[in-house]
Amino acid sequence: MAQNQVDKILAQDYKLGFTVYVESDTAPPGLNESVLRFISLKKNEPQWMTDIRIIALHKWEKMKESHWAHTHYKPIDYQSISYFSAPKKAPNSLDDVDEKVLDAYAKLGIPLEEQKMLQGIAIDAIFDSVSVKTTYSQALQEKGIIFCSISEAMREHPQLVQEYLFSVVPMTDNYFAALNSAVFTDGTFVYIPKGVRCPMELSTYFRINAKNTGQFERTLIIADEGSYVSYNEGCSAPQRDENQLHAAVVELIVKKNAEIKYSTIQNWYPGDEEGKGGIYNFVTKRGLCEGENSKISWTQVETDSSITWKYPSCILKGDNSVGEFYSVAVTSKAQQADTGTKMLHLGKNTRSTIISEGISAMKGQNSYRGWVKVASNASGARNFSQCDSLLIGSGCGAHTFPYLESHNAQAQIEHEATTSKINDEQLFYLRQHGISEENAVSMIVHGFCKEVFAQLPMEFAVEAKELLNLTLEGSVG
């Protein structure tokens, strides 16, 4: 009946699962000091960075992987992963970028060439471990904005990197953050000077291409007083039988009256129905609203990881600072997502909003985990959380774990949760008006995600919709 067809539609193939054959420099599998030195050398890093890596490695070795999330997976053999892979030709300008890499981005629908950049989006593309191309840096430089790979930032702006790296996510914050601190290979660095409104969207695309590699990028964004930036990241990976590890760290620092809007569209390869293959996505994302009236807004659309473990968080330290979290997480096939956010209210009159929409289909398991903590002197703090789950079919699940902790009696915390099912009567109503079953499913799902999509910049909202269609409907020929 109807359900079978929905399942068939959901089971369609991953469209971005191609591999590009590029000659690459790859570190042998394994994790030890000499691998870290190899990475540092390849990336032409200053000595202080090599030293940090080695310290992080030794701390990580003493830590234990935590398993409190609502996910299940086989132990990861960290010695079998290669921690560095880069296209052999080191690119300096677009002309130097390996054609195959450009091809790969073209296939992803990401326009790298300058002439295609009419939309006014500056892009940093990270292919395996190396930033292959940062566009528009010239135009941005004129405003004093720094938008470059983190490796470049280490060389060109060491004082900024040294001041802020690990300032929001400490080296040993958690197991995966510590691992990342030792082995991170690239990522994006953004600095917006005082009073500057970044005139365009900044974007990074991450692509895991090489086999048996992990991806460990590190993103650091600093918005100085009174500045504003909207930053977007997109991710994808080829289709492979083995699982690949993605352990990223993102740190945001927002000064007085400044704002960062951070959007993520994630479309890793999800693995197959049995949970074979796919990306393990263990990510630490945290922002510090340091100054008064500062604001961080996280928006994420997560369609495809084998396992997602991710809680973009806000530390609301400045008085009147604002944290927002908007999330759409889709799990189908055998995907497991454990995602949510943490809002830590430290300053007075701090406000946070959490809107989480979880969609589960087939055998997908979707867990929302949200922490809201209000410190004793955060008087006037307010939080509103809304968490909705949409179930498609009967084999999937949705779980909600809200943790509320208030040490201030005046704080207002509201939590709403709903669970709904796409029911056959609704689908039938749409079909009986001439709308095909797959369009009917997509209509209902999009309706469900509307509030979150409205937060995305226009181009990304379009992309997010298409992604959802791909994940849920099989528009692939």
Next chain:
Amino acid sequence: MMNIKNIHAKIGDKVILKGLNLELEKGKIHVIMGPNGSGKSTLSKAIVGHFDVEVTEGEILYKGKNILETSPEERALNGIFLSFQNPVEIPGVNNTYFLRTALNEKEKHEGKKETNAAEFLKLMRQHVEQLGMKPDMISRALNDGFSGGEKKRNEILQMEILQPEIIILDEIDSGLDIDALKTVSEGINRMKNTERTLLVITHYSRILDYIHPDYIHVLQDGQIIKTGGPELVKTLEAEGYQAINKDS
């Protein structure tokens, strides 16, 4: 236009239609009346291919073809429209967006140019006003939180915009206030032409005063047990279904 031949159908294990025959003529208004639970809604669901109903025997010929094996969307695209007795609510799906998609699908199917968003909005506004609906029906979610009467008007709105060829209205007059009954009837009358067939399922003669049906059919215990002209309603009102049962 449509020929329903010897339909046997069940819902779950329960046999509901028991060899039902009905011929719907082009350009005519047919009315079905019958006791609660006799199978009226089941018949309309069988015609549109609802998943609850399993047709075990018989055929439904439409434009000369048996439609029983075709999908609900295909039946809709070929001009069959049903207004449910209880239209379902679909939160999150915008009423206008839904209806425009439905119209565009139909236009695509017929090889016509698709009505664009601006044109459609104009069309939608006209009809909303004509049917005396609140202007916010354009921006609200499909049937979400609509009152009973608002849902029925919304069904009429869909019918007028989609311009189907066979229109089945299952208790469109239930729960309507006096003004609404009139507006809905006017909508039905606007649809009437020589190419179209309407099948109106009702319990009340009031709506019939407005729409002037050609045929009255009585459905009882899964069969059409009597067919007559408009005068049959009078007999039914006076003597009830019991009387019909006796003399047939």
